[in-house]
Amino acid sequence: MPALDTNxxxxxxxxxxxxQLATARRLIRKCVAEGQTLFVPVTVALEVEWVLRASFExxxxxxxxxxxxxxSAAELSFxxxxxxxxxxxxxxxxxxxxxxxxxxxxxxxxxxPPLWTFDKRAxxxxxxxxxxx
Numbered sequence: 001m002p003a004l005d006t007n008x009x010x011x012x013x014x015x016x017x018x019x020q021l022a023t024a025r026r027l028i029r030k031c032v033a034e035g036q037t038l039f040v041p042v043t044v045a046l047e048v049e050w051v052l053r054a055s056f057e058x059x060x061x062x063x064x065x066x067x068x069x070x071x072s073a074a075e076l077s078f079x080x081x082x083x084x085x086x087x088x089x090x091x092x093x094x095x096x097x098x099x100x101x102x103x104x105x106x107x108x109x110x111x112x113p114p115l116w117t118f119d120k121r122a123x124x125x126x127x128x129x130x131x132x133x
Contacts (some may be wrong), residue, residue, distance in 0.1 A: 003039040006047040
């Protein structure tokens with residue numbers, strides 16, 4: 001199964017570079033026509049969130065919408081998809097950033113909670129615990 005890098009997904013979502021967008025669309029259509037899904041590593045999903053927020057100034061709601069649309073795309077298959085969905089829900093409903101929510105979800109998926117942290121916002125998420133001095 002072929003995989004996608006962050007920059008391909010960003011072009012597809014943001015549509016800021018027409019030639020690259022057209023190339024990304026051709027690849028996706030070709031793979032779908034051949035019955036293939038495209039794999040997205042969990043690290044790419046994490047980077048997509050960061051790029052949307054940091055480079056394109058997406059707000060939290062826009063990030064949640066973009067990631068939700070990717071997760072629901074039949075032509076994409078995500079590494080640790082269940083953890084990504086849990087992380088997105090934690091992020092949507094809490095004050096912690098997406099990366100911390102993903103760490104917490106992956107720890108829970110591995111059956112290894114809690115995630116010990118010095119981050120007070122992250123510690124408010126179920127599955128994390130504040131490491132006090």
